[in-house]
Amino acid sequence: MTEELIRVENLTMHFPLQKGLLANIFTKGKRFVRAVDGVSFSLCKGEVLGLVGESGSGKTTTGRMILRLLEPTSGEVFYRGRAVSSYAGRAMEDLREKMQVIFQDPYASLSPRMSVGDAISHPLLIHGLAKGSGARDRTLAMMEAVGLSPAEFLYKKYPHQLSGGQRQRVVIARALVTEPDFVVADEPIAMADVSVRAMILELMIRCREMFDLTYLFITHDLATCKYICDRIAIMYLGKIVEIGPMKEVFANPVHPYTATLLEAIPVPDPRYRRTHPMPKGEIPSPINPPPGCAFHPRCPLAEPSCRLNEQHLVDLGSGHKAACSLKTL
Amino acid sequence: MDTGSPMLSLEDLKVEFPISIGTVTAVNGVSLDLFQGEVMGLVGESGCGKSTLGLSIPRLLRPPGRIASGRILYRGRDIVRMGKRELLSLRGSKIAMIFQDPLTSLNPLYSIGHHFVETVRAHDGRVSRREALGRAASVLESLGIAAERLDEFPHQMSGGMRQRIMIGLALILSPDLLIADEPTTALDVIVEAQFLDLLDVLRKQYNLTIILITHNLGNVAQLADRITVMYGGTIAEVGPAQSIFDRPLHPYTQGLLASIPNIRLDEPKLKTMAGSPPDLVDPPAGCVFHPRCPQVMDTCRQDRPPLFARNGHKAACWLYR
Numbered sequence: 001m002t003e004e005l006i007r008v009e010n011l012t013m014h015f016p017l018q019k020g021l022l023a024n025i026f027t028k029g030k031r032f033v034r035a036v037d038g039v040s041f042s043l044c045k046g047e048v049l050g051l052v053g054e055s056g057s058g059k060t061t062t063g064r065m066i067l068r069l070l071e072p073t074s075g076e077v078f079y080r081g082r083a084v085s086s087y088a089g090r091a092m093e094d095l096r097e098k099m100q101v102i103f104q105d106p107y108a109s110l111s112p113r114m115s116v117g118d119a120i121s122h123p124l125l126i127h128g129l130a131k132g133s134g135a136r137d138r139t140l141a142m143m144e145a146v147g148l149s150p151a152e153f154l155y156k157k158y159p160h161q162l163s164g165g166q167r168q169r170v171v172i173a174r175a176l177v178t179e180p181d182f183v184v185a186d187e188p189i190a191m192a193d194v195s196v197r198a199m200i201l202e203l204m205i206r207c208r209e210m211f212d213l214t215y216l217f218i219t220h221d222l223a224t225c226k227y228i229c230d231r232i233a234i235m236y237l238g239k240i241v242e243i244g245p246m247k248e249v250f251a252n253p254v255h256p257y258t259a260t261l262l263e264a265i266p267v268p269d270p271r272y273r274r275t276h277p278m279p280k281g282e283i284p285s286p287i288n289p290p291p292g293c294a295f296h297p298r299c300p301l302a303e304p305s306c307r308l309n310e311q312h313l314v315d316l317g318s319g320h321k322a323a324c325s326l327k328t329l
Numbered sequence: 330m331d332t333g334s335p336m337l338s339l340e341d342l343k344v345e346f347p348i349s350i351g352t353v354t355a356v357n358g359v360s361l362d363l364f365q366g367e368v369m370g371l372v373g374e375s376g377c378g379k380s381t382l383g384l385s386i387p388r389l390l391r392p393p394g395r396i397a398s399g400r401i402l403y404r405g406r407d408i409v410r411m412g413k414r415e416l417l418s419l420r421g422s423k424i425a426m427i428f429q430d431p432l433t434s435l436n437p438l439y440s441i442g443h444h445f446v447e448t449v450r451a452h453d454g455r456v457s458r459r460e461a462l463g464r465a466a467s468v469l470e471s472l473g474i475a476a477e478r479l480d481e482f483p484h485q486m487s488g489g490m491r492q493r494i495m496i497g498l499a500l501i502l503s504p505d506l507l508i509a510d511e512p513t514t515a516l517d518v519i520v521e522a523q524f525l526d527l528l529d530v531l532r533k534q535y536n537l538t539i540i541l542i543t544h545n546l547g548n549v550a551q552l553a554d555r556i557t558v559m560y561g562g563t564i565a566e567v568g569p570a571q572s573i574f575d576r577p578l579h580p581y582t583q584g585l586l587a588s589i590p591n592i593r594l595d596e597p598k599l600k601t602m603a604g605s606p607p608d609l610v611d612p613p614a615g616c617v618f619h620p621r622c623p624q625v626m627d628t629c630r631q632d633r634p635p636l637f638a639r640n641g642h643k644a645a646c647w648l649y650r
């Protein structure tokens with residue numbers, strides 16, 4: 001598991017803010033949503049990296065930039081050592097087959113007018129990978145592999161005729177049918193029911209082994225990371241504040257925000273009592289992020305210096321890094 | 330917790346939605362008692378009838394949904410047969426509800442203050458605008474929101490704040506029963522945890538009785554005194570939270586508990602539950618859970634199990650006959 005598949009360097013996305021009717025005449029120049037602000041990490045072949053953070057922290061935007069569904073403001077993505085921005089034409093199309101995405105909401109991402117078989121075989125047709133009975137056979141095989149069986153029977157069904165769990169399987173089959181080696185799974189189980197969640201997680205783990213996949217697993221739920229991730233990266237306001245081996249981060253969270261997230265996970269045990277109170281307030285606006293350490297307005301350990309000094313990831317050994325100078329000194 | 334007579338009793342409640350291909354029986358013979366001051370967690374998979382049950386208590390079901398049979402006794406008075414006037418005074422001032430989606434329940438055209446004034450004055454026209462705003466300010470304060478924000482509009486607030494506004498609107502008439510329907514699903518873990526902490530404070534401050542609806546058993550573990558597990562429009566199991574977690578009786582509850590990720594346990598794999606929830610137009614005969622049950626017996630396919638008592642709680646399962 002040492003061959004590097006994906007590397008992301010200083011990835012940044014600043015969305016220009018739309019000037020509305022009430023455009024602020026006092027602010028000169030353009031304003032930006034700093035959705036992602038200098039994110040770097042790498043993924044080895046076969047690895048699962050969890051990207052975790054609150055709503056609006058920039059997880060989806062990061063995933064979309066890696067897949068080139070969004071052009072970064074700055075920074076670069078490398079696939080097998082080659083800059084993705086250097087791909088064009090046919091080479092770019094080939095790359096798209098190799099990098100796929102599973103979206104959060106199977107209701108929104110499946111067309112109600114496309115049968116299951118048509119939806120799954122669609123990527124094969126548009127990438128020219130197979131057609132006719134060849135495409136059909138590959139689709140049926142993939143359906144069986146993800147547990148959509150009997151495949152022949154379900155092939156002609158429409159999304160509304162399926163259960164939630166089956167729909168999510170269709171979305172997975174569609175992403176895997178082009179035989180990608182890298183998959184961005186953006187909250188693949190957030191919309192699913194408790195009983196379906198475990199099933200889908202299990203399926204994703206099985207697919208990883210069957211098809212030798214590498215995942216970027218995006219979620220706001222740290223608890224599910226435990227079952228699938230090798231490493232996790234914690235995002236806050238567009239930046240990675242902590243990254244490391246999953247077990248190490250769970251056992252020894254260094255950044256106060258990571259500790260907070262771990263505390264916030266509901267524990268299915270009535271006797272359990274949280275030891276620290278939750279921080280007040282919510283994630284601030286990425287339009288004017290707080291100066292210095294962006295977590296300082298909510299941080300239980302904040303000191304006056306935290307408002308002034310911007311924080312950078314510090315290596316703590318064995319791949320564990322955190323961006324809080326108070327804790328890493 | 331008062332263990333005398335219940336504040337609310339559902340008696341064999343049945344709620345239906347007539348649709349083109351038949352009738353969805355979303356709540357199918359539910360009987361349940363709720364006592365003053367307790368928090369009841371109502372949990373189960375999507376479509377099991379939690380919202381329908383919650384909505385039918387203050388009779389807020391939208392047609393064609395209807396209460397087909399049964400009684401809903403609030404302090405001895407049957408809500409099902411209540412006249413319009415009595416019903417209106419009950420809603421809001423006695424029974425309040427927070428809905429699943431906070432954004433759609435606030436009107437984007439009106440300020441937050443306007444929402445409060447309308448709510449108060451709809452209930453009592455004699456209250457002045459000024460006084461209504463004063464009350465709103467003090468409720469918001471107890472929710473950690475500055476009174477100045479009464480002038481703002483829903484879109485200017487974050488998801489967590491909108492949710493607290495919804496709670497404020499529910500509390501402004503000092504109800505004694507609050508029904509909160511999945512108030513936290515749209516939000517993230519920290520806001521969710523903050524919300525549950527807030528409910529815990531409010532229940533004491535306002536002496537509230539709460540029905541907390543959620544699909545995640547983990548969410549209600551620390552807050553709920555008792556838990557009702559629903560499956561396919563029926564009650565699978567009901568009892569004190571602690572004993573439901575320690576000694577779940579019903580095979581469905583056992584499956585549900587096993588499929589919750591627990592970060593503090595050292596299990597490498599989540600357990601999965603086979604099959605999917607029942608079709609409520611044509612539910613399975615006998616025990617609704619039998620097609621998915623790992624312990625199914627012959628009787629289960631024919632006869633519907635009543636609630637059997639065991640270990641201080643009750644389960645609808647023939648294993649405990």
Ligand SMILES: Nc1ncnc2c1ncn2[C@@H]1O[C@H](COP(=O)(O)OP(=O)(O)OP(=O)(O)O)[C@@H](O)[C@H]1O
Nearest residue numbers: 015033035054055056057058059060061062220286
């Ligand atoms: N196309 C866009 N134009 C402007 N702002 C955007 C755009 N897409 C995302 N944003 C903003 O960028 C920030 C990060 O959004 P993103 O969707 O990446 O967050 P996320 O971590 O995936 O959140 P969630 O958990 O809610 O999906 C948010 O503030 C969002 O409003």
Ligand SMILES: Nc1ncnc2c1ncn2[C@@H]1O[C@H](COP(=O)(O)OP(=O)(O)OP(=O)(O)O)[C@@H](O)[C@H]1O
Nearest residue numbers: 346353355374375376377378379380381382544609
């Ligand atoms: N207006 C309606 N017309 C027809 N069927 C309905 C209607 N509203 C709800 N149902 C059905 O009633 C059943 C119970 O729905 P309900 O919304 O109460 O479930 P729930 O437990 O709250 O689910 P969720 O966790 O998804 O909110 C479902 O099968 C649903 O499809």
Ligand code: SF4
Nearest residue numbers: 293296299302306324
């Ligand atoms: S730098 Fe300061 S504010 Fe930021 S996480 Fe560390 S202690 Fe908290």
Ligand code: SF4
Nearest residue numbers: 616619622629646647
């Ligand atoms: S009654 Fe039978 S089918 Fe139903 S839960 Fe009990 S054992 Fe399973």
Ligand SMILES: [Mg+2]
Nearest residue numbers: 059060061186
């Ligand atoms: Mg997202």
Ligand SMILES: [Mg+2]
Nearest residue numbers: 379380381429
């Ligand atoms: Mg519901």
